[in-house]
Amino acid sequence: MSTARVSARTPEVSAPSQPSPADHILQLSTGYMTSMCLYSAAKLGIPDLLSDGPKPVSVLASLAQCHEDRLYRVLRALVSAGVFEEVAPRKFGLNPAADTMRSDAEGSTLPLVLWMADPFHFRNYAELLHTVKTGEITFDHIYGKPIFDYFPEDTEEAGTFHDAMTMLSNMVVPAVLKSYDFSGIGTLLDVAGGHGAVLCAILERYPQMRGMLFDMDTVVDGARKNIAQHGLSDRCDVTSGDFFKSVPEGADAIIMKHIIHDWDDEKAVLILQNCRKALSGKKGATILLVESVIPAGNEPHLGKFIDIEMMVFPGGRERTEEEFRQLLSSAGLRLNRVVPTEAPLWVVEAVIA
Numbered sequence: 001m002s003t004a005r006v007s008a009r010t011p012e013v014s015a016p017s018q019p020s021p022a023d024h025i026l027q028l029s030t031g032y033m034t035s036m037c038l039y040s041a042a043k044l045g046i047p048d049l050l051s052d053g054p055k056p057v058s059v060l061a062s063l064a065q066c067h068e069d070r071l072y073r074v075l076r077a078l079v080s081a082g083v084f085e086e087v088a089p090r091k092f093g094l095n096p097a098a099d100t101m102r103s104d105a106e107g108s109t110l111p112l113v114l115w116m117a118d119p120f121h122f123r124n125y126a127e128l129l130h131t132v133k134t135g136e137i138t139f140d141h142i143y144g145k146p147i148f149d150y151f152p153e154d155t156e157e158a159g160t161f162h163d164a165m166t167m168l169s170n171m172v173v174p175a176v177l178k179s180y181d182f183s184g185i186g187t188l189l190d191v192a193g194g195h196g197a198v199l200c201a202i203l204e205r206y207p208q209m210r211g212m213l214f215d216m217d218t219v220v221d222g223a224r225k226n227i228a229q230h231g232l233s234d235r236c237d238v239t240s241g242d243f244f245k246s247v248p249e250g251a252d253a254i255i256m257k258h259i260i261h262d263w264d265d266e267k268a269v270l271i272l273q274n275c276r277k278a279l280s281g282k283k284g285a286t287i288l289l290v291e292s293v294i295p296a297g298n299e300p301h302l303g304k305f306i307d308i309e310m311m312v313f314p315g316g317r318e319r320t321e322e323e324f325r326q327l328l329s330s331a332g333l334r335l336n337r338v339v340p341t342e343a344p345l346w347v348v349e350a351v352i353a
Contacts, residue, residue: 032122034081037074039117041084042110046075047094047101054085054093107171115164120157124312137315147313152218162195162222169197169257175343176290177205182253185209185286189251191243191275192216192259196223198290199255200230211236212251214243243271247278254279257290258345261306262314265327272331276352286336289348292318293338302344324348 019027041047044064049055057075061068072090078098079086085095094102100109115121124138131138139147151158182188182202186209190199193213203211211232213223217240227236239248244267247254254275260268272287279285292303307318319327325335328350339347 033077035117036119036122037077037081038083038113039119040074041078042101042113042117044071045103046084046092047098047105047110048103050084050092050094050098051102051104054087054091056091058090060092108167111160111163111167115160118157118160120160128308128312131311138312140315146315148216158218162219165194165258166197169194169201172257172290172341172343172345173198173201175341176345176347177201179341180288180339180347180349182206182209184284185253187212187251187253189214189248189254189278191247191254191256191271193223193257194219195226196230196236196238197226198257199236200227200232202255203232203235204230209235212248213238214241214248216240216242243274245274247271247274249278251278252282252284253286253288255288255290260289260316260327261291261310261318262316264315264317265330268316268327269331272328272333272350276332279352285352287333287350289324289350290345291324291348292344293324293346293348294318294320296320306344321348329353 044066046060046064049060049063055063057072058068060075061071064071075084075092076086078084079092082097083095084098085093087093099105100107101113102108103110124142127138127142130136130141134141137146139150143150151161183206185206188199188202188209189212190196191214193199193215196213199211199213203209213220213227213236215223220238220240224233224238227233227238241248256271256275260271263271275287279287292301292306294303294307295301303318310316310318321335321338324338328335332353333350334353336349336351339349341347
């Protein structure tokens with residue numbers, strides 16, 4: 001009889017280095033689960049609770065006033081998706097991805113997570129197939145009105161949206177300022193400028209410049225407060241109105257960040273025509289669109305998913321450089337150049353044709 005000893009140790013199960021095609025499809029089909037886990041952790045303030053170091057899930061559950069086992073399973077799933085770190089059994093800490101969700105982090109992603117993973121989004125995306133079949137705007141189909149008409153009735157969601165857009169501006173504007181030279185512009189008009197994050201950053205960089213901000217009645221009070229907090233009230237005028245009817249005159253250039261993508265070609269052309277009229281007679285006047293520019297081919301690009309967001313909510317679209325050229329031409333403008341930035345949004349510079 002052999003005296004060789006047979007090990008009773010069971011080999012550890014290890015995941016394959018690359019998912020199989022079927023696993024890949026399953027990962028994509030359960031993506032909404034990751035979104036809701038992320039949203040839950042964000043709403044509970046878990047990143048902030050871990051800002052001073054790792055904690056056992058029992059402590060986190062106590063601080064966040066939630067169920068320990070349920071929280072553990074959510075955090076375990078997020079760790080597997082690359083968010084948070086389990087530093088010891090049932091003890092979690094921040095990793096670089098989770099650290100960006102701290103409310104006090106520079107360029108915090110928290111506002112965007114609270115908007116993009118909000119159940120409000122899920123209710124709309126549940127009807128995406130209806131849009132694909134009919135061509136109808138998903139939001140309009142569900143609520144019976146456009147999203148920008150709905151927001152005044154739901155101040156909580158409107159606030160979440162504007163916080164997310166401010167966060168996006170804070171991420172994009174430094175890259176735009178690094179890549180685009182605004183010198184020579186005497187007065188810059190920000191059309192649909194929200195709470196003024198873009199305009200304030202530009203005015204602070206260019207102290208000789210004056211600003212104008214134009215948006216809806218329901219938005220401009222927030223803009224005035226933000227502009228005052230930046231100490232720029234004496235250099236920036238704020239007015240309200242409807243850019244489908246007219247745009248204020250008096251500026252040397254117009255900037256719009258992530259505005260034209262909200263609209264289909266017909267409405268986008270109308271906005272651009274009103275901008276051109278507002279700049280009529282201004283020598284060297286420019287219209288600057290800060291937008292995603294979809295590249296040719298099928299490589300991954302954030303703009304391709306922002307395009308789906310536009311299809312579901314306002315009914316707009318992201319565009320390629322050639323599509324911008326055609327759109328601008330229809331509005332009596334000429335695409336002068338596209339300026340790449342380090343951010344997902346680039347600067348599309350147009351001049352009067």
